[in-house]
Amino acid sequence: MASFPGAASDPLSIRRLYGRRQGPALKPNARRLVDEWLPRLAIPSEGPLSAVRLFGDERPLALEIGFGKGEHLAFQAARRPDWGFLGAEPYLNGVAGLLARIEAAGLANLRIHRGDALEVLERLAPGSLVAVYLLHPDPWPKARHAKRRFINPGPVKLLARAMAPGAELRIATDHPVFLRHTLAVMQHEPDFAWTAEGPEDWREVPADWPDTRFALKARRLGHDVWRLLYRRR
Numbered sequence: 001m002a003s004f005p006g007a008a009s010d011p012l013s014i015r016r017l018y019g020r021r022q023g024p025a026l027k028p029n030a031r032r033l034v035d036e037w038l039p040r041l042a043i044p045s046e047g048p049l050s051a052v053r054l055f056g057d058e059r060p061l062a063l064e065i066g067f068g069k070g071e072h073l074a075f076q077a078a079r080r081p082d083w084g085f086l087g088a089e090p091y092l093n094g095v096a097g098l099l100a101r102i103e104a105a106g107l108a109n110l111r112i113h114r115g116d117a118l119e120v121l122e123r124l125a126p127g128s129l130v131a132v133y134l135l136h137p138d139p140w141p142k143a144r145h146a147k148r149r150f151i152n153p154g155p156v157k158l159l160a161r162a163m164a165p166g167a168e169l170r171i172a173t174d175h176p177v178f179l180r181h182t183l184a185v186m187q188h189e190p191d192f193a194w195t196a197e198g199p200e201d202w203r204e205v206p207a208d209w210p211d212t213r214f215a216l217k218a219r220r221l222g223h224d225v226w227r228l229l230y231r232r233r
């Protein structure tokens with residue numbers, strides 16, 4: 001995750017993207033997907049971002065931060081062909097995974113940023129996102145790495161700016177340190193309301209919120225998976 005040296009609350013201060021950008025060499029088909037499809041679907045690297053610039057019309061936008069291999073993002077994009085879906089993921093092998101799904105399903109409503117989600121958030125038109133998905137972000141469990149967690153006051157301010165009133169922020173984690181940290185940070189964020197009313201709200205799995213690769217792995221290991229749903233006020 002990005003870190004904000006000295007001040008986790010300043011998202012625009014110098015930052016570094018932690019984690020992998022590249023894994024094992026791409027297999028030939030993944031290479032072809034990246035070479036053919038990524039240039040067509042890449043989010044422009046400079047300038048303001050809006051639905052009109054990205055999709056040519058005023059459709060609602062949704063963003064997945066760290067989409068991994070893209071299962072969840074492709075699922076959401078197939079469910080809502082009238083929305084525009086943006087995915088940010090620095091890991092090239094993950095991007096290739098999403099591209100394979102886009103090609104196989106013929107999805108026409110996705111754009112990709114191979115990099116830090118903050119670079120997209122800070123350029124999006126205010127109030128343009130109706131949904132944001134942050135599913136099993138890197139938990140950075142050590143206290144000295146707390147500023148690297150995506151949920152921190154700086155990134156949350158950028159989220160609030162880019163999200164429309166009533167927009168959903170879905171967060172999933174299987175890490176108790178990240179869970180506690182997120183609850184503590186979000187409690188002090190006046191722009192977001194936590195929608196849970198009782199324990200069943202934590203455990204119930206909405207039909208449109210499938211488990212991701214990391215959620216399934218956590219369940220296989222016998223870990224709890226927590227889902228938090230916040231609404232932009």
Ligand SMILES: C[S@@+](CC[C@H](N)C(=O)[O-])C[C@H]1O[C@@H](n2cnc3c(N)ncnc32)[C@H](O)[C@@H]1O
Nearest residue numbers: 001002066067068088116117135136212213214
């Ligand atoms: C633990 S994995 C979870 C992947 C997927 N969401 C899932 O649940 O299976 C976290 C992902 O976040 C990505 N990531 C880390 N920092 C990021 C950032 N600042 N912006 C976008 N993606 C990021 C990593 O590359 C990694 O793929």
